[in-house]
Amino acid sequence: MEQVKVEVPDGTLTALRFGTGPKIVVAAHGITASGMAFRAVARQLPPDWSLIALDLRGRGGSNELPGPYGMTRHAEDICAAAEQFGQGRPVALVGQSMGAYAALRAAARRPELFTRLVLVDGGLPLPVPADADPDAVLAATLGPAIARLSDTFASEEVYVDFFRAHPALAADWNDDMIAYVRYDVTGPHGAIRSRVSGDAVREDGRDLLVGAASFGADLVGLAVPTMLLHAPRGMFGQEPGMLPAPLVAHWREQAPHLVTELVEDCNHYTILMTEGPAAVIARHLTAE
Template sequence: MEAVIRTVSANDGVNISYSVFDGASPAVVILHGLAGSSREFVPTARTLSGRKVVLIDQRGHGLSTRLPADTSREAFVGDVVRVIEVEEFDAVDLVGQSMGAHTAMLVAAARPDLVRRLVLLEANEGGGLPEDHAALGDFFRSWDVPFTTRESASAALGVGPLAQAWVADLQERQDGFYPRFDPDVMVAAVSAVAHPRWEEWQAVAAPTLVVYADQGMFTEEQKNIFVSRGPNVLRVDLADASHDAHLDAFDQWIVALHNFVNAR
């Protein structure tokens, strides 16, 4: 199953790229995490054959505008709404991982008419410390860009699933290979997630699946509090999985996703 890549202009002129895998409604719309891209979820999309699937490159990521001026949560939410409305979908099954899950949660709260079911992989209400966000930017700036080859990038970044996703997504230019994101934009985007959004989370009306990894980002206390405050939540835990469980616990992730979005 091959995708058609489309682009839409957001309200502020930012170009949002997204891939559409054809199939039946209701559509499944998937949002990647910080410093990722829709490419990470192509294997997930292919398991949903028979359903229309849309993978969005969020602003500042993938094939979308790399240096957007607006990195607010509202801008990210508006981009998703724009894609759904341009495609003229009825309510969709909205899926997100990490920062993409945070975006999905806010979309479901703001536009309940557009979200039939909600799936959050490794999500919470928001948070994080400024020093952690700064450290993340320092890490991205430490990359010896441009990499001369994908092989040299792989050697520098490591062989883990997330590192290999970054390598696969590098943009080839005349002088080498570059990441498809800017460190300063990533810091600005993740910093906007720092404000907890309990009010929005508690306002989500759609049935929600929250998926956590046993070796993920959140403590058991954080997981329990988040799930307990959601109005209509099912929790699934993945074993031997990281924050990027869609990459390193793929089979478990697919079972959890399919069981929920295909339920009657």
């Protein structure tokens, strides 16, 4: 792995490059994550491939890049990476959770940059009642994750142990998850905290809710072959998954370029960060 830079109009975006092959995958992570979340997927790619895992603005090494945030802004950054590393050739694109929505927006706006799109447990419009308060919904769904971003921890090891106890991670805890958590660390000993910007998470989370209809339009208008891989269990390791079966079936019927596949025995996080599901993702990214 090496750290690389993506040139964007207002600065540079940090990315992690896994591999040295000429065939390129660009990857976009979840709402409080970083490019390190794709380490297991990168390891499953053939040797003639490289994976460029972005730290989206407000996260990881890109945490000081300014807003505004939102899926359209992240999509612009994804397209910049595709142009820079594709060097005139289209690349494969993958996004997980929030990153799936940003990747969807990128593929919908600039289809000529991408050979295929893989959505991992995200990308479908979230069903939100018309009269719902987006801020209240955000607090109910992402409240604990946002609260963590302002917490401090006594040491890096304490921060690792905090993640190790998460109900969706504990049973499958592995070295990739440890590397992911350590990459997120900043601050002095005694006041360790996450590198993720709370402002970015709040703005992005709100965009996912209020912009739900726009993601439906993106799906229907897709011109890029697209695979949705979804998990049977959700953010806390329990059924149902983030994308219920009726929602998946509805958008499979509506979007002509969308194919879907349930990845067995995983949750919203382990679909990306454990060996078996990571191999499924890699297989779809490199399919001819």
